[in-house]
Amino acid sequence: MKNQNLTSNTTSGDSQPISRGTNFRDLMKRIALISATICFLLFIIPTNWRTVYFTTSVLFLAAGVVVRVMQILHPGKYEFTELWGVIVNWYENLERRHQLYLNVTLCLPLLGYLYLLDAKNLFTPMAILFFIYCLAVAAHDVYRIYAILYETTVGKGLIAIAFAIGSNLAFSISGKIIGGMTHVPPTTFPHTLSFLAIFAIPFLFIAAGTIFIPISVVMAPLLIYGSSFAAKAPRLTKWFFGIKLNGKGSRYIIATVIFQIIFYSAMGGFAPTTFLLLLNRYNQQIESTIGASIFEFDMYPGTECKIDSSYRQASLGDENYILASKQSTGIKFEPPKKCAL
Incomplete structure (x- = not known):
C-alpha cells in the first residue's frame, strides 16, 4: 500500500x-x-x-x-x-425498479439546470423526454405488479376483473366521444369504437393512478412495518398468513415507498393536465381523425337513400340511416333520415 x-x-x-x-x-x-x-x-x-x-x-x-x-x-x-x-x-446490484427510480431522481437536478440555462429551447424538449421516461418507469411498475399477481391464482382472478373493468371503461369513453360527434348510438360504428377504445388506455392509466395514490399513502406505514415484522419473524409469518419469504428480501423499503408516493402523486397531478392540454390543443385534428375513421371503415356508399355519390351512409335499423360527406373542414354528419329502396 x-x-x-x-x-x-x-x-x-x-x-x-x-x-x-x-x-x-x-x-x-x-x-x-x-x-x-x-x-x-x-x-x-x-x-x-x-x-x-x-x-x-x-x-x-x-x-x-x-x-x-x-x-x-x-x-x-x-x-x-x-x-x-x-x-x-x-448500482448494478440494485433491483431494476430501484435503478429506474434513481435515474429519475438524478435527472431532476439536470432539468433544473437546463431550466435556468434556457427554459424555452433546452428545457422544454428535455422535459418532454423526461415525462415520457417517467411514463415508461410507471409502465415498468405496472408490468412488475402484473407479473407478481399472475403467479398466483387469486392474482389471475384480480387481473381478469381489472381487464373487464378496463375494457368497459375504454368502450364507455370511446362511445361517449363518438356519440357526441354523430348523435347516434356509437355501436353503429364498431370498427372506430374498437380503435378508439385502444387509444383510451392512457386515460385508464391515469384513472388507475388516482386510485393508487390514496391507497399507497394509506398502505405505506403498513407495508413498512409489515415487511420489517415479516423479516424478523419469517416462521410466524408463514404460519399465520401462509406466506413464505425468500431469503433475499427487499432493500430500501422506506425510501422506495416514499419515492413511489411522491412520484405517483406528481404523475397523477401532471399527467391529466398534460393530456387535457394536448386534447384541447389538437381537438380539431382528433375529431377529424375520428370522423375520417368512421367515414372510411364504418360507412358505405349505399343506394338506400337518394344521395350524391360523395355521401356515405350507415344503417341505424328500421330503415333509418345516418349520412356523412367529406367537407373541406372534415367529415360532416347529417341528422338521421328514413330511407327505403
Whole structure:
C-alpha cells in the first residue's frame, strides 16, 4: 500500500516523490488555464446563458480544487477510482425498479439546470423526454405488479376483473366521444369504437393512478412495518398468513415507498393536465381523425337513400340511416333520415 502511495506521487521518469510545493504550483497553473478558458467561453456563448454557465463553472472548479488540495495534503487518500468502482458495483446490484427510480431522481437536478440555462429551447424538449421516461418507469411498475399477481391464482382472478373493468371503461369513453360527434348510438360504428377504445388506455392509466395514490399513502406505514415484522419473524409469518419469504428480501423499503408516493402523486397531478392540454390543443385534428375513421371503415356508399355519390351512409335499423360527406373542414354528419329502396 505504501508502494502504491509512493508511486502515485512520483513522476514517470523519477523514483523520488513529488513535493507538495511542486504539486501546488502545478495546481495553480491548471487553475489559471481553466479560468482563462472559462473567461474565453464566457464571451462566446449567448448572453442569456452566461450567468448560469459562469456560476456552474465556478462551482465545479471550486469542487475540483478542494478535492485536489485534499489529495496533495493527504497522499494516498481521496483517490476516486476505487470509489467510482464501488458506486458502479452498488448500482448494478440494485433491483431494476430501484435503478429506474434513481435515474429519475438524478435527472431532476439536470432539468433544473437546463431550466435556468434556457427554459424555452433546452428545457422544454428535455422535459418532454423526461415525462415520457417517467411514463415508461410507471409502465415498468405496472408490468412488475402484473407479473407478481399472475403467479398466483387469486392474482389471475384480480387481473381478469381489472381487464373487464378496463375494457368497459375504454368502450364507455370511446362511445361517449363518438356519440357526441354523430348523435347516434356509437355501436353503429364498431370498427372506430374498437380503435378508439385502444387509444383510451392512457386515460385508464391515469384513472388507475388516482386510485393508487390514496391507497399507497394509506398502505405505506403498513407495508413498512409489515415487511420489517415479516423479516424478523419469517416462521410466524408463514404460519399465520401462509406466506413464505425468500431469503433475499427487499432493500430500501422506506425510501422506495416514499419515492413511489411522491412520484405517483406528481404523475397523477401532471399527467391529466398534460393530456387535457394536448386534447384541447389538437381537438380539431382528433375529431377529424375520428370522423375520417368512421367515414372510411364504418360507412358505405349505399343506394338506400337518394344521395350524391360523395355521401356515405350507415344503417341505424328500421330503415333509418345516418349520412356523412367529406367537407373541406372534415367529415360532416347529417341528422338521421328514413330511407327505403
